[in-house]
Amino acid sequence: MIIEERDYRIKPGKIQKFVETYEEAELPMQKELLGEFLGYFTSEIGELNHDVALWRYEGLDDRLQRREKMVADERWHRYLDMVVELIDVQNTLILRPTRFSPVQ
DSSP states (O other), X not given: OEEEEEEEEEOTTOHHHHHHHIIIIIHHHHHHHSSEEEXXXXXXXXXXXXXXEEEEESSHHHHHHHHHHHHHXXXXXXXXXXXXXXXXXXXXXXXOOOTTOSOO
8 A cells, every 4th residue: 555645835825726726626536536535735834835635545556547547537637727837846755654554
C-alpha cells in the first residue's frame, strides 16, 4: 500500500477559487477513477496558500493504471484548463507506511 501526497502552492489570493473548483469540478471524477480518497487540506500556519490531497493505492501499478484512466478522461482536461493559471508549484510524494504506522 502507498499514499500519494499531492501538494500545490497556489498563487496568492487564489486558494479559495482553487479549492472550490477542485471540489466541484474534479473531486467527483477522482473519487470515481482514483484510489481511496484520504483527505484534503489547506495550510493555516507556516507557508500559506498550500493545498494538499492524500490518496491511497494498492501500489505503484495500481496508481499508474488509475491515473492513466483519469488522464484519458476529457473531464480531467477541462479541469486543468480551469486551474492551470491558479497553481504556482506542484509537488507529489509517494509515501510508504512503516510497519508501526496505524495506516496500513
